[in-house]
Amino acid sequence: MRSRQSLLEIFSTFLQFEGDRVSVWAIDARLRRSMQQCLQQSDNSETSGNFWALYWYKVWQEDEGNDPNSFAHLIAYLQETCYWSAQKTMTNFALTQYTLPDCFQVAISKVQKILSGFNPQQGFSLQNYASAIFASTIRDTLRQRQEVDICTNWALLRKVSQKRLIESLQNAGLSAETIATYILAWNCFKSLYVPTQETATRKLPRPDEATWAVIEQRYNADRRQVPSAPAAQPETLEKWLNVCAQAARSYLNPNLVSINTPKAGQDTGELLDDVPESSRESLLADLIADEEDQTRQDQRSQLNQILEAAIGQLDPELQAILHLYYRENCTQQQMAERLDIKQYTVSRRLTKAREQLLKKLALWSQETLHISLTSALLQSMSLVMEEWLQQHYKPSSSV
Template sequence: MRPRQNIIELFSTFIQFNADRFSHWITEPRLRRSLENAITRLEQTENSETFWMLYWYKSWQCESSNFSKSHLTAYLQESCYWAAEKTSNNFGSNQYTLSDCFQIAIANIDTVLKGYNPTQGFPLKNYASAIFSSTIRNLLRDRLEVNISTTWSLLRRISQKRLVESLQQTGLSEEKIATYLLAWKCFKTLYLPEQATGTRKLPAPDQATWEAIANYYNQQRITQLQPGAMEINPEILEKWLTTCAKAARNYLYPPVVSLNAAKPGQEADEFIDSLPETATESLLTEIIAQEELQNRAEQLKHINAVLCGAIVKLDPEAQNIIKLYYGQNFTQQQIAQHLEIKQYTVSRRLTKARESLLLALAQWSQDTLHISPNSNVLKDISIVMEEWLKDNLSNSNF
């Protein structure tokens, strides 16, 4: 991947995929004009990406710019790409490609921006990389679970709330949703397979069960549905339940659509063309001063020093374990074999080493930045610490 060369590129270009790999950077003209206008109005000659990251982040927080989120989405393209590549390779999914994983992650840009706290001194790119990776992993696991579940297993496991939301998403009337919901309740009541209810491979009910469910529905409709509700047979019942399962799959895990895909019925236009037109930008008062940027650079140096110092204080065995785990991607079992110790010993030592590093970083944060180490702060620090360990312990010059 060719690195972007300047501030204009960093905040106005997006990755173009070809054959599921990075092809080139594509410029969004409206974002480019937006950034050029901001540079002119602010008379800003500072080429620091940190300055402009914080500028657009503050603007996004104040909701004073229609383009702030788009600029930050462009800025985080590399973080999202590398997180998608690493996670998709490790996960080993044949169904979801690198570009699929990229879109899954970048669609959660709001989660990254809402969770990021610039006062803690951690780079947005590092924080975003951790969130993107976590998002992809969790979604791939959940989607795999849904995709390999049969229709009948999915219907037994889904909650009533989720099923109603799924059916509402399809645009069905409230009356129709009520009939589908009653059919689903009757199905759950009478379909009691011998296998454990948590299995993903439940077969369809047999004919006798279908008839029993249909009869039970016809009895319940008299009191639970509006007068005149139609009587159904097993074939209609099966069709309704299949529709419910399809709606649930599409609602819980909608298909990924590329921004470069053609709009339905408008093959000449792409979804990316729907970005809003340039709007007048509001000048943020008292925007980040140069002194603040220098302070942040110093904070990052201190964070590196704190973690390096904390690692040095660990005993040799603990140092060896975390270097093998983070630097060489060894599993705990591989580390145990390599060091000729028990796996539970590796797990215990690894947990203790993490706690020591987290404590050192939290103490520095409290003493230097005067940030109280509450649960949210510790969670953020832990995420960034994990990324730091992966990035730095894999460096042969560490």
């Protein structure tokens, strides 16, 4: 993939894929005109991509997220960050059904979430913050979809929660009465079809006839609780439950739609075309006046020192776990075998190591940046720390 060089490109072009590869940087003419206008107003004195990212972020923030022009500029800016996050994360998953464009689209759809959680006062760049969320989003999505793909209908129905199943059926367009009936059937199935320890949970087979008879008996006895629920035989219950499984599968593993998809019923145009032009001369002047790059660089340097010192204070076993996980990209099972401990112990100690580092980071933020800690801020710090750990343990020979 060719890296973009000019600010016009960085804030007005979007990746287009052909098959599994990037084919071209597509130019959005409306965004290009918007960026040209801003560069002319600033007399080209500001050439930093980070500066303009903060500018468009503040435009977006000032308009409470209602300025599609600023939002589109930020999506364009984060294209390369998203691409490299997708490529790096995919290497840790042995998946053949999901391509790089799939993962890219999963991640880029989270730009709204990224902007809502980003706080430039913490001293982190938008790219680093976005990279952590992109990677986390892709990992979570791939794990979930991998689980959905390899589960039989009956295993999936035992794993899915009632809340998620209701959302799935609502997403499928079913009526409230039908959903209530299906949920009753599902509860009867889940309470009566309990796999044995010898049964592979992901490959759970269809219930046998005796189990279906018990499920039918329970359902017809309990259906008085749902006035709209009709009487049903095993064949009908099986059909309903397969509908539930398919709805859950579609909801948890939806089809991906590119933001470059042509508009429906039109020969030309894409989904990103409908963005109005805007001008923010006074905000641009304020942002240039308030720019404090040196302060942010100092804070980033302090952050490195704090986290490096915190790692040095961890128990040797916790340090080893971090090294195996981030440096050698080991799975928890591989780590358990290397360290001769149980997998659940690895999971707990990895969580403990992260929590200890996060406490050090939070304390530093309170004392140095005078930031009041909230749950949202701690979550944001956790994402930034995750990205820092990935960079910190990256082999020096990596490109």
